[in-house]
Amino acid sequence: MSHALDLSASFQASSWRRRFLQPLMRQRSAVVGLVIILAYVLAAVFAPWLATHNPTAQDLGAALQGPSAAHWLGTDSFGQDLYSRLLYGAQLALIIGFASVALGLVAGVAIGLAAGLIGGRTEWVLMRIVDGLLAFPELILAMAFMAVLGLGTENLVYALALSFVGPFARMTRGDVLQVKSQPFIEAARLMGVPTLAIIWRHVLPNVVSPILVQAGMRVSIAILLESGLSFLGIGVVPPTPDWGLMIAEGRGFITIAPWISGVPGVALAILLVALNLLGDGLRDAFDPNTQKDA
Amino acid sequence: MQETIFSLLDVERVYTLGTTGWFRRKTRQLKALDGIRLELKHGDTLALVGESGSGKSTLIRLMLGLEPASDGRVLYGQHDLAHLDAEARKRFAREVAFIYQNARGSMNPRMRIADILAEPVRLHRLCEEQAIPARVEALIARVGLPAGLLQRFPGELSGGQVRRIAIARALAAEPNVIMADESVAGLDVSVQAQVLNLLRDLCRESGITLVFITHDLGVASYLCEKIAVLYLGRIVEQGPTHDILSTPRHPYTKALLQAFPRFDAPLCASLKGEIPSPVNLPKGCRFAGRCAQVQSACLEVDPPLTLLTPERQVACLFPVVNPC
Ligand SMILES: Nc1ncnc2c1ncn2[C@@H]1O[C@H](COP(=O)(O)OP(=O)(O)O)[C@@H](O)[C@H]1O
Ligand SMILES: [Mg+2]
Numbered sequence: 001m002s003h004a005l006d007l008s009a010s011f012q013a014s015s016w017r018r019r020f021l022q023p024l025m026r027q028r029s030a031v032v033g034l035v036i037i038l039a040y041v042l043a044a045v046f047a048p049w050l051a052t053h054n055p056t057a058q059d060l061g062a063a064l065q066g067p068s069a070a071h072w073l074g075t076d077s078f079g080q081d082l083y084s085r086l087l088y089g090a091q092l093a094l095i096i097g098f099a100s101v102a103l104g105l106v107a108g109v110a111i112g113l114a115a116g117l118i119g120g121r122t123e124w125v126l127m128r129i130v131d132g133l134l135a136f137p138e139l140i141l142a143m144a145f146m147a148v149l150g151l152g153t154e155n156l157v158y159a160l161a162l163s164f165v166g167p168f169a170r171m172t173r174g175d176v177l178q179v180k181s182q183p184f185i186e187a188a189r190l191m192g193v194p195t196l197a198i199i200w201r202h203v204l205p206n207v208v209s210p211i212l213v214q215a216g217m218r219v220s221i222a223i224l225l226e227s228g229l230s231f232l233g234i235g236v237v238p239p240t241p242d243w244g245l246m247i248a249e250g251r252g253f254i255t256i257a258p259w260i261s262g263v264p265g266v267a268l269a270i271l272l273v274a275l276n277l278l279g280d281g282l283r284d285a286f287d288p289n290t291q292k293d294a
Numbered sequence: 295m296q297e298t299i300f301s302l303l304d305v306e307r308v309y310t311l312g313t314t315g316w317f318r319r320k321t322r323q324l325k326a327l328d329g330i331r332l333e334l335k336h337g338d339t340l341a342l343v344g345e346s347g348s349g350k351s352t353l354i355r356l357m358l359g360l361e362p363a364s365d366g367r368v369l370y371g372q373h374d375l376a377h378l379d380a381e382a383r384k385r386f387a388r389e390v391a392f393i394y395q396n397a398r399g400s401m402n403p404r405m406r407i408a409d410i411l412a413e414p415v416r417l418h419r420l421c422e423e424q425a426i427p428a429r430v431e432a433l434i435a436r437v438g439l440p441a442g443l444l445q446r447f448p449g450e451l452s453g454g455q456v457r458r459i460a461i462a463r464a465l466a467a468e469p470n471v472i473m474a475d476e477s478v479a480g481l482d483v484s485v486q487a488q489v490l491n492l493l494r495d496l497c498r499e500s501g502i503t504l505v506f507i508t509h510d511l512g513v514a515s516y517l518c519e520k521i522a523v524l525y526l527g528r529i530v531e532q533g534p535t536h537d538i539l540s541t542p543r544h545p546y547t548k549a550l551l552q553a554f555p556r557f558d559a560p561l562c563a564s565l566k567g568e569i570p571s572p573v574n575l576p577k578g579c580r581f582a583g584r585c586a587q588v589q590s591a592c593l594e595v596d597p598p599l600t601l602l603t604p605e606r607q608v609a610c611l612f613p614v615v616n617p618c
Binding site for chain 2: 188
């Protein structure tokens with residue numbers, strides 16, 4: 001008996017590998033992206049131990065210094081340590097990126113599911129709201145929400161999340177409609193499977209992978225928007241260690257201390273490239289609609 | 295006296311087809327089923343035979359309650375299918391199983407075979423949770439497949455394997471009635487034979503009532519004790535398999551038999567022409583246009599299904615007397 005169990009467990013593991021890991025690992029660039037992102041995540045998680053200074057401690061005596069033994073990546077105009085701020089900035093960027101996408105995903109998928117499953121007037125109303133959200137580019141929408149909600153890290157997450165609701169909702173609804181018309185849904189109803197179980201067991205698993213692929217791609221957009229808004233002064237508030245803020249702060253000293261903007265700028269660029277590589281890899285590996293010729 | 299499971303009383307099914315012209319909207323009526331009378335008793339094995347488009351699938355979908363009858367009534371036991379309460383609906387879901395024509399499409403592609411087979415067992419609480427794996431293994435063994443397939447996904451199985459899994463799933467709920475839509479069409483002859491043998495053994499062993507759709511009279515005669523021949527939404531002949539095959543009384547049945555090659559009889563002229571569209575049914579007998587022995591009365595009168603002997607019914611004004 002225990003032997004049979006082991007067998008089925010290894011079966012499961014190997015099929016997980018076959019269905020998920022192998023297709024992804026075949027995408028070379030996705031692996032590169034994944035490794036870079038892992039490095040960022042580690043830096044963010046261990047920021048308190050890796051940092052050499054308090055990221056918001058000002059030391060005007062040591063302002064505008066270049067890289068040195070005391071300040072590995074130099075200091076900004078307030079004398080804050082750029083290396084420590086960079087680490088904490090990674091933390092903030094990743095948290096805002098993933099949190100806003102997760103929130104937007106939950107709300108958007110809920111709306112899309114409701115519209116696709118209930119249909120009728122409910123669907124019409126929900127989809128008109130979604131059309132309204134989709135009428136504006138994400139940046140404009142997020143700016144409008146920030147203007148209403150006010151500055152701050154938490155509000156930035158909500159604003160970004162709201163701007164992602166539309167795309168997730170529309171996509172989920174389309175997939176739900178497509179799955180709903182499949183014979184196995186009717187077969188389940190005929191067998192007497194309760195409606196909620198049909199949604200949970202038969203509809204959701206069949207719409208989830210394109211949604212996750214989309215979520216992966218959205219994280220990079222979220223981080224870019226987050227930095228952009230902070231750069232424009234309508235995101236997080238100083239002195240929070242944020243890459244967008246840091247780039248904005250260094251603008252005035254670009255000729256005498258280019259590292260102030262340069263360090264967070266390069267960090268941001270590398271992270272975005274890595275996220276896009278991974279997102280493209282996920283899409284090519286799991287979204288049958290856009291599968292490239294193998 | 296056997297207990298009656300299904301009775302269909304003058305059932306009709308009309309589809310409204312909308313054709314949008316440039317300025318007006320025309321709707322046409324398509325009569326997929328017309329005046330169907332059918333009785334299914336406990337332990338019956340009935341084959342629905344007819345060319346494609348004759349309404350076999352529509353009939354079975356009506357009997358499953360997947361579509362409403364436009365007119366007439368479908369009774370399951372004593373209850374009208376259109377007005378089942380929650381309790382009766384649940385019982386119906388357990389007692390009547392359907393095997394889809396598209397067996398692969400009727401299974402969730404993201405579920406393992408083990409979970410697909412366990413679903414009806416768990417749903418109807420047919421055994422303890424710990425006993426389910428053993429139950430599932432028994433099911434897959436019963437349809438003659440190795441237990442190794444249980445961890446696969448439907449997409450990884452061959453056509454014949456998927457059909458057998460569909461049969462196993464139908465058996466999982468321990469139904470009284472199994473309905474199957476073209477379950478062997480498009481399979482290799484050897485695989486087809488395996489699936490047919492499986493179904494036949496099941497019916498013999500467990501006394502399951504079977505409704506089997508096929509366009510192949512050979513398959514029908516192998517599997518079923520009764521045959522109902524459909525033509526353009528009407529049952530034109532019905533009775534015990536042996537009688538129908540040896541002495542067909544409806545010219546359409548006779549033509550179908552002739553189209554079906556046999557060793558002991560020469561091939562004669564088979565059906566001429568295509569099955570007409572059920573949108574504009576001709577006046578009179580619907581088969582008149584293709585009938586070899588059409589007479590003038592056939593173009594005027596639409597023959598209803600009438601009793602020839604207590605067991606046989608035929609819808610023809612001039613039933614064939616001496617066959618082929
Ligand atoms: N949902 C539908 N809408 C319109 N016409 C339909 C529909 N389903 C079936 N029909 C028509 O009803 C007739 C019978 O179809 P069907 O029951 O599938 O025949 P069979 O299974 O014998 O091949 C066909 O002419 C078909 O075009
Ligand atoms: Mg059919």
